[in-house]
Amino acid sequence: xxxxxxxxxxxxxxxxxxxxxxxxxxxxxxxxxxxxxxxxxxxxxxxxxxxxxxxxxxxxxxxxxxxxxxxxxxxxxxxxxxxxxxxxxxxxxxxxxxxxxxxxxxxxxxxxxxxxxxxxxxxxxxxxxxxxxxxxxxxxxxxxxxxxxxxxxxxxxxxxxxxxxxxxxxxxxxxxxxxxxxxxxxxxxxxxxxxxxxxxxxxxxxxxxxxxxxxxxxxxxxxxxxxxxxxxxxxxxxxxxxxxxxxxxxxxxxxxxxxxxxxxxxxxxxxxxxxxxxxxxxxxxxxxxxxxxxxxxxxxxxxxxxxxxxxxxxxxxxxxxxxxxxxxxxxxxxxxxxxxxxxxxxxxxxxxxxxxxxxxxxxxxxxxxxxxxxxxxxxxxxxxxxxxxxxxxxxxxxxxxxxxxxxxxxxxx
Amino acid sequence: xxxxxxxxxxxxxxxxxxxxxxxxxxxxxxxxxxxxxxxxxxxxxxxxxxxxxxxxxxxxxxxxxxxxxxxxxxxxxxxxxxxxxxxxxxxxxxxxxxxxxxxxxxxxxxxxxxxxxxxxxxxxxxxxxxxxxxxxxxxxxxxxxxxxxxxxxxxxxxxxxxxxxxxxxxxxxxxxxxxxxxxxxxxxxxxxxxxxxxxxxxxxxxxxxxxxxxxxxxxxxxxxxxxxxxxxxxxxxxxxxxxxxxxxxxxxxxxxxxxxxxxxxxxxxxxxxxxxxxxxxxxxxxxxxxxxxxxxxxxxxxxxxxxxxxxxxxxxxxxxxxxxxxxxxxxxxxxxxxxxxxxxxxxxxxxxxxxxxxxxxxxxxxxxxxxxxxxxxxxxxxxxxxxxxxxxxxxxxxxxxxxxxxxxxxxxx
Numbered sequence: 041x042x043x044x045x046x047x048x049x050x051x052x053x054x055x056x057x058x059x060x061x062x063x064x065x066x067x068x069x070x071x072x073x074x075x076x077x078x079x080x081x082x083x084x085x086x087x088x089x090x091x092x093x094x095x096x097x098x099x100x101x102x103x104x105x106x107x108x109x110x111x112x113x114x115x116x117x118x119x120x121x122x123x124x125x126x127x128x129x130x131x132x133x134x135x136x137x138x139x140x141x142x143x144x145x146x147x148x149x150x151x152x153x154x155x156x157x158x159x160x161x162x163x164x165x166x167x168x169x170x171x172x173x174x175x176x177x178x179x180x181x182x183x184x185x186x187x188x189x190x191x192x193x194x195x196x197x198x199x200x201x202x203x204x205x206x207x208x209x210x211x212x213x214x215x216x217x218x219x220x221x222x223x224x225x226x227x228x229x230x231x232x233x234x235x236x237x238x239x240x241x242x243x244x245x246x247x248x249x250x251x252x253x254x255x256x257x258x259x260x261x262x263x264x265x266x267x268x269x270x271x272x273x274x275x276x277x278x279x280x281x282x283x284x285x286x287x288x289x290x291x292x293x294x295x296x297x298x299x300x301x302x303x304x305x306x307x308x309x310x311x312x313x314x315x316x317x318x319x320x321x322x323x324x325x326x327x328x329x330x331x332x333x334x335x336x337x338x339x340x341x342x343x344x345x346x347x348x349x350x351x352x353x354x355x356x357x358x359x360x361x362x363x364x365x366x367x368x369x370x371x372x373x374x375x376x377x378x379x380x381x382x383x384x385x386x387x388x389x390x391x392x393x394x395x396x397x398x399x400x401x402x403x404x405x406x407x408x409x410x411x412x413x414x415x416x417x418x419x420x421x422x423x424x425x426x427x428x429x430x431x432x433x434x435x436x437x438x439x440x441x442x443x444x445x446x447x448x449x450x451x452x453x
Numbered sequence: 454x455x456x457x458x459x460x461x462x463x464x465x466x467x468x469x470x471x472x473x474x475x476x477x478x479x480x481x482x483x484x485x486x487x488x489x490x491x492x493x494x495x496x497x498x499x500x501x502x503x504x505x506x507x508x509x510x511x512x513x514x515x516x517x518x519x520x521x522x523x524x525x526x527x528x529x530x531x532x533x534x535x536x537x538x539x540x541x542x543x544x545x546x547x548x549x550x551x552x553x554x555x556x557x558x559x560x561x562x563x564x565x566x567x568x569x570x571x572x573x574x575x576x577x578x579x580x581x582x583x584x585x586x587x588x589x590x591x592x593x594x595x596x597x598x599x600x601x602x603x604x605x606x607x608x609x610x611x612x613x614x615x616x617x618x619x620x621x622x623x624x625x626x627x628x629x630x631x632x633x634x635x636x637x638x639x640x641x642x643x644x645x646x647x648x649x650x651x652x653x654x655x656x657x658x659x660x661x662x663x664x665x666x667x668x669x670x671x672x673x674x675x676x677x678x679x680x681x682x683x684x685x686x687x688x689x690x691x692x693x694x695x696x697x698x699x700x701x702x703x704x705x706x707x708x709x710x711x712x713x714x715x716x717x718x719x720x721x722x723x724x725x726x727x728x729x730x731x732x733x734x735x736x737x738x739x740x741x742x743x744x745x746x747x748x749x750x751x752x753x754x755x756x757x758x759x760x761x762x763x764x765x766x767x768x769x770x771x772x773x774x775x776x777x778x779x780x781x782x783x784x785x786x787x788x789x790x791x792x793x794x795x796x797x798x799x800x801x802x803x804x805x806x807x808x809x810x811x812x813x814x815x816x817x818x819x820x821x822x823x824x825x826x827x828x829x830x831x832x833x834x835x836x837x838x839x840x841x842x843x844x845x846x847x848x849x850x851x852x853x854x855x856x857x858x859x860x861x862x863x864x865x866x
Contacts, residue, residue: 159703181709252719259673306662308664310668336660
């Protein structure tokens with residue numbers, strides 16, 4: 041465990057300036073992601089009353105390196121098209137005012153929240169007009185990389201491989217983490233070569249991403265949501281829609297170049313020759329073919345990009361994957377097979393929250409003074425840092441859908 | 454002009470064996486391509502009666518290196534789903550029997566025709582049962598490469614670039630042709646590294662090809678044909694369907710990483726958030742977005758593949774392009790820009806007929822004796838070769854839709 045070091049700001053009188061450190065946003069093309077810190081209920085100043093058996097709670101002498109503050113790091117997402125729901129949530133939780141224990145400050149106080157993604161620009165006015173929230177914009181790539189690095193270095197069961205239906209966590213040695221390729225699959229796909237903390241370059245990308253799957257899927261089926269589309273794909277058979285090598289070669293392989301008869305020669309190619317209308321095709325078959333087509337393509341471009349820069353590890357982030365076995369399997373096969381085992385596909389527990397975590401971490405540097413606002417501290421710690429309780433990360437097989445939280449401790453130095 | 458050298462077989466008594474040299478087929482997943490030779494009408498043995506002002510016709514003394522035979526190389530295509538139309542055509546033209554001048558041989562004579570593509574296997578029985586045609590199968594990759602090499606070396610206005618709406622023919626120096634990347638965009642896409650005559654390796658491919666465009670297009674619009682879909686795309690505006698960077702960033706660029714506001718962030722991503730049904734979208738907008746998505750993706754993977762092997766020239770073949778300016782422009786931009794001018798995208802006049810030409814050429818080696826069947830030759834030439842009359846290649850702006858033909862001469866040695 042390697043808690044991050046951070047400077048504190050001034051004392052609690054500074055609350056009037058209204059900078060919120062325990063909430064951050066990543067507003068993308070399709071989804072708005074929230075990361076926020078909530079304090080634990082039992083919280084005694086200067087005492088060592090234990091909340092959880094694993095650590096001391098309360099304010100302690102900073103030199104003893106015990107947590108100054110315990111709580112939870114919470115994750116939540118909304119559809120960007122329903123950004124108002126997100127705003128309402130923030131308001132109802134009074135998150136922007138520093139949590140439920142803060143008195144509601146009268147007057148026209150401006151609250152500042154860290155935000156990244158395009159929506160930090162697009163919705164800046166909306167946030168200001170509705171709740172007087174000023175969005176402190178952080179660069180999207182900076183946050184993605186910072187979030188990924190933090191999670192990979194701090195949570196020891198963050199990264200995992202998925203091969204042959206087997207999920208296997210990967211222990212990341214902090215000193216062996218770099219360089220790697222981060223493939224963030226959101227509405228679109230960004231591919232970032234990461235060489236160190238804050239040292240990265242966006243080297244590629246593709247417009248065929250999660251938004252394409254959702255958008256084409258919506259047009260081709262009657263699905264109302266991304267998850268509905270994913271569920272459908274479980275039951276589908278892509279052979280009804282795709283043109284396979286065997287369809288062209290009369291049932292045979294094209295073995296001379298190593299293409300088996302079940303290899304997809306042309307996605308959706310079968311629809312050409314059949315006298316069927318769109319509604320004659322089962323939506324689950326369409327969904328499966330779409331998912332295969334897009335996943336395989338991302339895997340291929342990721343592999344070619346990693347190869348180009350000699351990168352052996354590819355971490356897939358973003359909310360496209362959602363622990364869907366078919367998706368992870370397709371990506372893993374595309375990467376591992378074509379690279380002849382040289383490159384490895386890995387997935388992240390908090391796949392879609394990288395940017396939000398990165399934005400959250402960026403406020404860490406300013407001292408997290410809000411968190412100590414209501415605490416009477418004899419000697420305010422000179423530094424604060426975050427650490428996530430590794431033993432309590434929930435082992436979820438399902439998607440991290442935002443109702444997740446992680447035990448979290450703030451340390452003084 | 455470098456006429457190919459070929460061995461003759463035996464004398465005209467051999468016609469009974471029924472091998473047809475002047476017709477070849479490439480039957481792919483979506484299209485069946487035909488290449489066939491027809492003799493010119495006026496054709497006198499032993500005389501020097503001139504047909505065209507530019508060359509002597511008729512049989513001449515082989516040592517004089519004049520054409521032994523003049524005629525035309527014809528190109529035609531059918532949909533593979535309507536393979537019977539193709540068979541009927543072959544039969545009506547009596548092509549399989551060596552042209553109209555051949556007497557129809559009675560009895561159970563088996564005719565053998567060179568054929569490549571998967572359909573050479575898939576439809577072998579059909580050809581045999583219907584017209585007793587035995588398909589002499591040639592490997593698809595062999596034929597693609599042989600056809601491309603032959604056309605590039607022989608026709609001096611075969612290859613051209615297309616940049617900024619400007620078409621420019623490229624003179625190919627035979628000695629400088631190799632190595633290159635051949636990207637054949639048919640139903641699916643094959644990428645072949647070509648290093649010499651008969652020296653090549655299939656290094657990559659993608660299932661997102663012409664069949665995907667046609668199949669998805671058919672499902673999303675009411676188009677009945679590939680050409681209809683292409684025509685629609687001329688009039689479309691992809692912004693109605695795609696999610697652009699500006700849509701995510703509230704009208705701005707994401708200049709830090711060089712993405713302008715009009716860059717497509719997510720193909721079809723706009724369909725996610727809008728409360729529109731499939732039929733609320735204009736088919737032309739869908740067609741254009743599909744075309745851009747698929748062309749851009751092919752361009753990207755082609756570029757990454759060429760880069761991987763240090764190849765500077767990428768020749769695009771197959772019937773996906775059809776001289777469509779938007780398609781050629783998208784491919785050219787994807788290749789030339791991302792490679793910073795290092796790699797060049799080039800197109801071929803006979804884009805979709807590479808395999809058929811290659812199969813056709815493969816029979817060249819057997820002597821083309823059929824062509825001389827009705828000619829009385831004093832001293833049969835020991836070698837025969839083909840050459841295409843370069844000065845008479847039609848300069849078509851439209852697609853080479855199969856009603857094309859090229860003046861063609863057969864030389865003795």
